[in-house]
Amino acid sequence: METLADTDFTFLSMAADIGGALAARPFHEAAKASFTTIVDCENVLGRALDYKIIPNSLFVDEHGFLQGKWLSFALDRQECLSAVEQFRRGTMLPFEHVPQTPLTSTMPPLESELVTTQVRLGAALKALGRDNEAADEWAKALRSDPANFVLRKQIWLLRFPERFHPTIDFIWQKEQLAREHAEEDAWRRKKCEGDSCSIA
Amino acid sequence: MKHEVVTVGCAMPDLTFPDLNGRPVRLSDFRGKKLLIFVWASW
Numbered sequence: 001m002e003t004l005a006d007t008d009f010t011f012l013s014m015a016a017d018i019g020g021a022l023a024a025r026p027f028h029e030a031a032k033a034s035f036t037t038i039v040d041c042e043n044v045l046g047r048a049l050d051y052k053i054i055p056n057s058l059f060v061d062e063h064g065f066l067q068g069k070w071l072s073f074a075l076d077r078q079e080c081l082s083a084v085e086q087f088r089r090g091t092m093l094p095f096e097h098v099p100q101t102p103l104t105s106t107m108p109p110l111e112s113e114l115v116t117t118q119v120r121l122g123a124a125l126k127a128l129g130r131d132n133e134a135a136d137e138w139a140k141a142l143r144s145d146p147a148n149f150v151l152r153k154q155i156w157l158l159r160f161p162e163r164f165h166p167t168i169d170f171i172w173q174k175e176q177l178a179r180e181h182a183e184e185d186a187w188r189r190k191k192c193e194g195d196s197c198s199i200a
Numbered sequence: 201m202k203h204e205v206v207t208v209g210c211a212m213p214d215l216t217f218p219d220l221n222g223r224p225v226r227l228s229d230f231r232g233k234k235l236l237i238f239v240w241a242s243w
Contacts, residue, residue, distance in 0.1 A: 009234045012225075014217070017241040021220045027242055028220060038217040038225050045239070048213050050205040060235040064212050064228060073238070084236060094208050153243050164243055 008062070009088045013037040016046060016054055018126060018154050042123040043150055047116065052148040053099070059087045070097040107144060115141045119151065131158045146184055152177075 013035055015024030020041045028037045040046070049058065051071055057080070059068030068087065073080050086092040107115065122137035135158040142151050156163065156176065163169045163176075206213060214228045227235075 007233075009236070010230050012230065012235060012237045014237055014239045015241060016239050017243070019242060021218070021222070023242045025220050027240075036219055036225060038219050040217050040239075044215060044217075045213075045237075048206050048215070051239070055238065055240040058212075058237040058239065060212050060227075060230070060237065062232050062234055064214075064231050066206060066208050066210055066212050069208055075238070087234060087236065096208050150241075153241070157243055168243060 011035045014040055014045065016040045016043055016150065018042075018157060042127075043119070043154075046150055047119065052145070052150055054150055054153075057084075059083075059092065067094050068092060068096070070095075072099040073097075111144050115144050126158070135159050143184070143187070146181075152180070 013028065013033065015021075015027075015037055017023045017039065018041050021039050024037060024039055046052070049066070049069065051069065053071040055073050056069065056071045057073040058066060059070075061067045068083070070080065070083060075081070083092065083095075083097075118137050118141035122134045122141065125131075125137060126134035135155050138151050138155050138158075142148060142155065145151065153173075156173070160172075160176075163172050212227055214226060216224045216226045219225050227237075
């Protein structure tokens with residue numbers, strides 16, 4: 001990616017990691033990076049742009065306008081690199097690339113506002129070192145927004161730190177995701193036994 | 201407070217984030233250049 005850097009193009013790395021610079025630095029250093037890495041440990045940009053999948057890439061033109069949003073972006077995928085090259089050359093059309101996911105979250109505006117508030121409250125509790133309460137608050141938000149993988153993984157990081165340090169256990173993540181999806185399906189079915197089942 | 205989502209075609213919010221050394225970096229610092237923000241996490 002650095003080979004694409006020139007006077008008209010900048011690559012900026014953003015770690016959306018609740019572990020902050022401490023968690024991000026080893027990865028930045030391992031990449032022997034000369035680009036800048038910034039840290040968004042409260043997912044401020046994620047809330048502003050409503051992205052719920054990481055990694056992703058945001059294409060911002062020279063005037064500061066968002067021209068592209070690619071969720072589940074991979075730096076080693078040719079189609080992703082081709083998009084970057086088109087962007088750099090000025091031949092890219094505005095686009096939004098959203099991968100298919102097993103769950104989607106369509107919420108009424110009021111519920112969406114509630115989720116935003118719960119996420120912010122969780123971030124504030126995390127900043128105070130009240131990790132268990134933060135995870136509980138984020139879990140409430142996740143129940144309304146099950147496709148939010150940023151939130152889901154932040155909860156895992158607080159509740160299962162041993163699965164992330166010293167190495168990240170991706171097999172466990174896959175199994176845990178399956179377990180949680182099964183629990184969430186059961187919860188939704190139970191919720192629909194009453195009179196107020198959502199048909200969305 | 202209503203939460204306005206920034207969509208493709210909209211101006212990016214002028215937010216400030218710390219770099220790995222704690223120095224503030226404003227997104228508007230990159231105006232005048234095309235900017236690719238790659239968002240990732242250690243997990």
